[in-house]
Amino acid sequence: GIQWEKKVRSSAQILRADGISVLVTGAAGFIGTHVALALKTRGDGVVGVDNFDNYYGPSLKRTRRALLEAHGVFIVDGDINDQRLLAKLFDTVAFTHVMHLAAQVGVRYGVDNPYSYVHSNVAGLVTLLEQCKCAGRQPAVVWASSGSVYGVNNKAPFSESDPANPPASLYASTKKTGEEITHTYNRLYGLSITGLRFFTVYGPWGRPDMVYFSFTRNISEGTPITVYRVKDRVDLARDFIYIDDVVKGCVASLDTSGKSTGSGGKKKGSAPYRIFNLGNSISSPVTVPAMVRILEDSLGMKAKMDVTDVTGNVDFSFPHVNISLAQKELGYNPTTDLQSGLRKFVKWYLWYYGKPSAHLNQF
Ligand code: NAD
Numbered sequence: 001g002i003q004w005e006k007k008v009r010s011s012a013q014i015l016r017a018d019g020i021s022v023l024v025t026g027a028a029g030f031i032g033t034h035v036a037l038a039l040k041t042r043g044d045g046v047v048g049v050d051n052f053d054n055y056y057g058p059s060l061k062r063t064r065r066a067l068l069e070a071h072g073v074f075i076v077d078g079d080i081n082d083q084r085l086l087a088k089l090f091d092t093v094a095f096t097h098v099m100h101l102a103a104q105v106g107v108r109y110g111v112d113n114p115y116s117y118v119h120s121n122v123a124g125l126v127t128l129l130e131q132c133k134c135a136g137r138q139p140a141v142v143w144a145s146s147g148s149v150y151g152v153n154n155k156a157p158f159s160e161s162d163p164a165n166p167p168a169s170l171y172a173s174t175k176k177t178g179e180e181i182t183h184t185y186n187r188l189y190g191l192s193i194t195g196l197r198f199f200t201v202y203g204p205w206g207r208p209d210m211v212y213f214s215f216t217r218n219i220s221e222g223t224p225i226t227v228y229r230v231k232d233r234v235d236l237a238r239d240f241i242y243i244d245d246v247v248k249g250c251v252a253s254l255d256t257s258g259k260s261t262g263s264g265g266k267k268k269g270s271a272p273y274r275i276f277n278l279g280n281s282i283s284s285p286v287t288v289p290a291m292v293r294i295l296e297d298s299l300g301m302k303a304k305m306d307v308t309d310v311t312g313n314v315d316f317s318f319p320h321v322n323i324s325l326a327q328k329e330l331g332y333n334p335t336t337d338l339q340s341g342l343r344k345f346v347k348w349y350l351w352y353y354g355k356p357s358a359h360l361n362q363f
Contacts, residue, residue, distance in 0.1 A: 012045035021047075024039070025098070028052060030203075031243065037067070046073050047093060048068060049075065055209070060208065064205055080102050080127055104119070105207070105209075107168075107171050122178070126181060138261075142250065142254055143193070145195040147199040147321060149172060151172065157320050159322040160277055188267060190269060192259060195275045197276065198246060200238045202243065205243075216295055216299070224306050225306070227305055227308070228310050242344075245335065276325055277321045280323075285320040294339050
């Protein structure tokens, strides 16, 4: 109704001269919350959409939503597969950009919930792109792909032009499919597309299903953590990237994304298609035991560690990443090392779970 439109319009209001209006999908998610907040804070118009899926604890998503609303960002409760909802949103606001972060995330979850990945990461993506294609003024699209598209046992450090190996999970395969689909919409309909291959993103308001988060919980509660080690070879390592650095990369992607060249589904000229690695160049890659030591330090507690040697079909690669393309094209330069980033996370964790009712005063 009118009330809904009023909220959407007010949230989309641009408060600085060269501002943009952005639809952020997955806005109640970890990365979405931070990106929406950063855009709103600098005076852009921002409207969020999120279906509040129950992959992880609903209370964290609700609190993120309250945080955004306190900053004037309205989150529409809905699914990106809902054509009518998307049409209504685009009728209400002529978005210049779409920051598409909604997805079914998680790797192991895909074993028992395969259709959820198809629903959100494939069908939902197509529905959203169809809306962008048909819009009177086509928005430029920036979306979250994933470092997992490089596939199993690929040779690190990964560069954007490296060929991919077979995906290790259904999650990874839907992200890879997403790259094909977005590329097709770029070629056929002149949509400006930027795909961001995030590596492991961490920080305050993060995802409880991720290892740094569950380790923090276990260490602080005195329960054991399981650390996997590839026998006689190496400790498994990852490229961790702090949320504030990722947000800068997302914002720079929006600002450099150029124009879509089509309108109302017609192609006119050629719009950019870009892919960037967004990882860390400072402390990558970091082994899991090294991460545990930092967490122990920040919490002032010792971890109870069960080290499990794994053999057989494991991924030996060190998934670290070459970010020189993003450095050159986006001016992307991560500045937070793992030690200070994890300290900030732990500080947030202790505060949030210590007194969740006070949440809006400090963040
Ligand atoms: P998240 O789960 O916290 O956020 C995703 C949000 O999307 C959730 O709030 C969820 O409710 C919403 N959503 C899911 N399906 C939807 C649908 N069909 N319609 C509307 N909303 C829907 O995850 P995140 O870590 O913030 O990830 C954001 C994006 O970045 C995702 O696309 C993810 O695949 C990608 N990514 C994240 C990481 C990481 O380390 N966090 C790494 C690589 C890629």
